[in-house]
Amino acid sequence: MLIKRAGLSDTIQDSGRTGFFKYAVPRSGFMDAQSAKRANTILGNDPNDAVLEMSIQGGIYRFDSPTFVCVSGAPMKFTLNGIHGESNCMIPIQPEDEIEFSQASEGVYTYLAVKGGFKSSIRMGSRSMHPSLFGVSRLKEGDVIECTSIDTAPDKIVGNASDVSLSSKMIVYPGPEFTCLKTPEQLGDLFLKVAGHNRMGIRVLPSTYLHRRHSTIKSSVVFPGIVQLTPSGELIVLHRDCQVTGGYPRVLLTDEKGLNQIAQIRQGATIQFELADLSNYLGE
Numbered sequence: 001m002l003i004k005r006a007g008l009s010d011t012i013q014d015s016g017r018t019g020f021f022k023y024a025v026p027r028s029g030f031m032d033a034q035s036a037k038r039a040n041t042i043l044g045n046d047p048n049d050a051v052l053e054m055s056i057q058g059g060i061y062r063f064d065s066p067t068f069v070c071v072s073g074a075p076m077k078f079t080l081n082g083i084h085g086e087s088n089c090m091i092p093i094q095p096e097d098e099i100e101f102s103q104a105s106e107g108v109y110t111y112l113a114v115k116g117g118f119k120s121s122i123r124m125g126s127r128s129m130h131p132s133l134f135g136v137s138r139l140k141e142g143d144v145i146e147c148t149s150i151d152t153a154p155d156k157i158v159g160n161a162s163d164v165s166l167s168s169k170m171i172v173y174p175g176p177e178f179t180c181l182k183t184p185e186q187l188g189d190l191f192l193k194v195a196g197h198n199r200m201g202i203r204v205l206p207s208t209y210l211h212r213r214h215s216t217i218k219s220s221v222v223f224p225g226i227v228q229l230t231p232s233g234e235l236i237v238l239h240r241d242c243q244v245t246g247g248y249p250r251v252l253l254t255d256e257k258g259l260n261q262i263a264q265i266r267q268g269a270t271i272q273f274e275l276a277d278l279s280n281y282l283g284e
Contacts, residue, residue: 001061001062001063001064001114001118001144001145001146001147002061002062002063002064002142002143002144003059003060003061003139003140003141003142003143003144003145004059004060004061004062004098004141005059005060005100005141006059006138006139006140006141006143007054007055007056007057007058007059007101008054008055008056008057009054009055009056009137009138010052010053010054010055010058010059010138010139011052011053011128011129011137011138011139011199012050012051012052012053012118012120012127012128012129012139012145013028013029013030013031013036013050013051013053013127013128013129014029014030014048014049014050014051014117014126014127014128015029015030015033015047015048015126015128016028016029016030016126016128016240017029017123017124017125017126017128018125019125020124020125021244024243024244024245025124025130025132025133025244026130026132026240026241026242026243026244027223027224027240028126028128028129028130028199028240028241029126029128029240030051030053030111030240031053031108031109031199031239031240031259031260031263032073032074032108032109032111032164032260032263032264033256033259033260034164034257034260035072035073035074035109035110035111035164035260035264036051036053036072036073036111036113038072038088039051039070039071039072039073039088039111039112039113040070040113040117042070042072042088042089042090042113043068043069043070043090043113043114043115044115045113045115045116045117046117049113049116049117049118050117050118050119050120050127050128051111051112051113051114051117051118052111052112052113052118052139052145053109053110053111054076054101054109054110054111054112055108055109056103056104056108057101057102057103057104058076058078058100058101058102058103058104058110058112059100059101059141060098060099060100060101061098061099061100061112062096062097062098063093063094063095063096063097063098063099063147064095064096065095065147065149066092066093066094066095066149066150066151067093067114067115067116067147067148067149067150068090068091068092068093068114068115068150069090069091069093069099069112069113069114069115070087070088070089070090070091070112070113071085071087071088071091071110071111071112071113072087072088072110072111072113072164073107073109073110073111073164073264074104074105074106074107074108074109074110074164074264075087075104075105075106075107075110075164076101076102076103076104076105076110077101077102077103077105078099078100078101078102079099079100080093080097080098080099081097081098085099093114099112106166106266107164107166107264107266108197108263108264108265108266109263109264114147114148115147115148115150116147116148116150117147118145118146118147119145119146119147119148120145120146121134130241164264166261166264166265167261168269168270168271168272169271169272169273169274170254170258170261170262170271170272170273170274171254171255171257171258171273171274171276172187172227172252172253172254172258172273172274172275172276173252173253173254173255173275173276174251174252174253174275175226175227175249175250175251175252175253176220176250177217177229177249177250177251178251178252179213180212180213180217180229180249180251181210181211181212181213181229181251182211182212182213183211184275187252187273187275188272188273188274188275190206190207190208190210190272190273191206191207191270191271191272192204192205192206192207192235192270192271192272192273193205193207193268193269193270194265194266194267194268194269194270194271195234195267196267197265197266197267198239198241199239199240199241200238200239200241200242200243201236201237201238201239201242202236202237202239202262202263202265203234203235203236204234204235204236204237204271205233205234205235206233206234206235209233210229210233210235212229212249212251217247217248217249217250218247219245219246219247220245220246220247220250221244221245222238222242222243222244222245222246222250223238223242223244224238224239224240224242224259225237225238225253225254225255225256225258225259226238226242226246226250226252226253227250227251227252227253227254228246228248228249228250228251229248229249229251230248231248235251235252236248237254237258237259237262239259239262239263240259252273252275
């Protein structure tokens with residue numbers, strides 16, 4: 001597949017790499033794993049196969065061999081040879097076919113999967129792009145991504161176009177330094193504005209200052225899903241490309257569902273954290 005025009009931030013991602021934490025190598029992988037795996041599943045792929053991850057704005061992609069593709073994730077209009085395409089379904093592709101994407105109408109990450117997965121280079125057990133391993137942070141115009149030539153349709157699997165979670169509430173759990181929060185009860189009343197958004201993490205600004213007992217801790221292990229509290233009162237939800245250690249209190253954490261959810265919340269949008277099982281941690 002030739003990238004005729006690159007999107008805003010195109011990368012190849014699979015489910016990420018494991019076993020390299022001690023070398024300070026991030027896991028990386030799908031920002032919204034649910035959407036990426038859905039596209040793979042519709043094609044009959046392994047759910048962890050490599051896909052093209054587009055952020056906000058897609059590009060133009062030309063195929064040089066027959067295959068089948070599926071688009072999923074944030075709703076982003078696209079055409080196949082000038083004809084409007086549908087998401088969450090299997091689409092046959094012929095040589096010289098072109099898919100052109102516009103901007104996502106909502107959400108952030110949209111996925112283009114091909115039958116058999118993209119066959120880009122593997123670094124430390126994964127095709128997921130990261131600057132420290134690939135030397136670049138995104139794909140560019142003229143790049144060619146290998147995919148397998150397939151002209152026999154896989155079994156058709158019906159997708160669900162409503163599965164992308166754009167809910168304004170996200171479940172969080174007490175983190176290792178949860179007690180650094182002086183008044184954790186206020187979390188349920190806070191509105192949090194997404195102030196920054198990238199593959200390393202999502203910065204959110206609380207509507208009311210979060211009172212804390214300590215501003216920093218000894219550098220400790222962090223991973224995707226950890227929520228750090230900075231001295232300025234910001235919260236940072238660490239995501240797929242986050243570092244492996246950090247010095248801010250790890251006051252909260254979220255699970256895989258929460259990571260998929262917040263990945264699709266745009267900068268400037270407002271969300272709320274819903275603290276799970278709070279009574280168990282307050283001794284009530």
